[in-house]
Amino acid sequence: MASVHEICDQFVDDFAAAHPVAATEIGIPGHEDQLTDYSPEGHAARASLAKRALAAVGAAEPVDASERAAKAVFTERVGLEVEIHDAGLDEASLNVIASPVQDLRQTFDLMPTDTPEHWATIAARLAKVPDALDGVRASLLVAADAGNAPALRQVTKVAAQAETWAGLSGEAGFFDSLVAGAGNVPDSLREELRHGAHLAQEAYAELAGFLRAELAPKARAKDAVGPDAYRLWSRYFIGAALDPQESYEWGWAEFTRLEAEMREVAGRLKPGATLAETAAALDEDPRYRVQGRKNFENWMQELSDNALKALRGKHFDIPDELMALECKIAPPGGGAGAYYTGPSEDFSRPGRMWWSLPPGRDEFSTWREVSTVYHEGVPGHHLQIATAVAERSLNRFQRLLAFTSGHGEGWALYAERLMQDLGYLSDDGNLFGMLSEQLFRAGRVIVDFGMHLELEIPKGTGFHEGERWTPELGLEFMLTRTITDPPLVRDEIDRYLGWPGQAPSYKLGERLWLQAREEARARGVDIKDFHTRALRLGGMGLDTLREQLAELYSADHYQSDRQSRRSASRRSASS
Known part of the structure; x- marks a missing residue:
């Protein structure tokens, strides 16, 4: 019988073949000329693959502590993927940030463009976009007929995104812009690229028409998903079965605490001013302004590079592979904000921080964004995700496919506050910006639970007390209280309503990381050592993380850890 690690490793190869878009995202080569089958049959095939692997892992007996951890991680993560499929929610996936419509577009951001061979691969993949979007349409219709239609808000917003990428919004289409960058390629290949771009943009235009004309009449009017779907999505994104009421009440308490902390900093920056007035003053301060998109890209690259150099060796053990982190402006059409894409398995493609900027905007305030660079880069997502990719004591599933929002976003938010603790946010303007992000994430806990579960707004909050949350109240709260x-x-707000349970994962995950750090300190564990060992565990759900961190503190852990690393080294050498 295969070992737990061997089953997990094989699953990664099988999954990559069945999901080429995900393979590109996590950096597994060999599938770059293919696209994922998003039809009902494609979803069913991936679910069958997951169920077979789950059964195999369930029957395998772990041989050591590393395999016990691997079994727990795989069972929890893949088990939830199966639950989501069995509930019909994978076929129904349509939202403004992370559904097949965005994934198909974004996969081209991650493809190399250095040689004619690279461009030939892009041309082959472009030609498959129409069929892939046909599969998306088929699944959405099946989901709608089964009573799992997405909300009308998501349908109309994604239609607008598709129109932007199709070149129907007054700007060049995404795919035309992509192939315009092909340099020294043969004329025949250039024509193939242009034709493929035309087909892809036409397919996105047709998708937009389908969404508006055919799916919108079937879409549900209500944004809230209700307790059953929310409970499942919350477990998926957080990796724990939470008490919604306790989490909601904690979100309010954390929001109130952060408001008070911000007022204290605002008092130093602009005595007597409100939070909004302080923010306006900082926006006008030339010390925190950058003119031009390229200059903003250069600003975040410099800040990211400086953080890598300053933290390496002193506060974190950062391998050579992690020292490359590219900062880029994201193509237009997606939602505003920053995101991270991890390195390829062999680090030939580096980790990247992407920034989606509002259209037409050419001047930016940096005081809001310093902590976001730390969140997406180092010591946030880049350090966390790339450390796992480089960690050979883990199997490939743990290194490449075990990311969980509660663990990952919780760590990245923890990293923002950690930079204050380490002295990198001594400027009150930048500190105010970090606190504003913390406040915003606490607000997410309140409005995400509130809107999807239609909870009552408690007394003493000073905001529509006694009423039940609606999307309109969620928008008003975030506009007026942050x-x-x-x-x-x-x-x-559109994102929360289409991605239920994900938004609270930041603050709830940070809460656990802070608790774990205090437990480590109470046991006399060196914090640098705690960070290093905790990150080398890889991604997992929060319940699994609690168990693994508890083992970190056990008396026999270090010996077991060394044995696991020796086993991993032998396994890596033999492969």
């Missing part, structure tokens, strides 16, 4: 840019707030 100081986040209004265009981003509007995008965020």
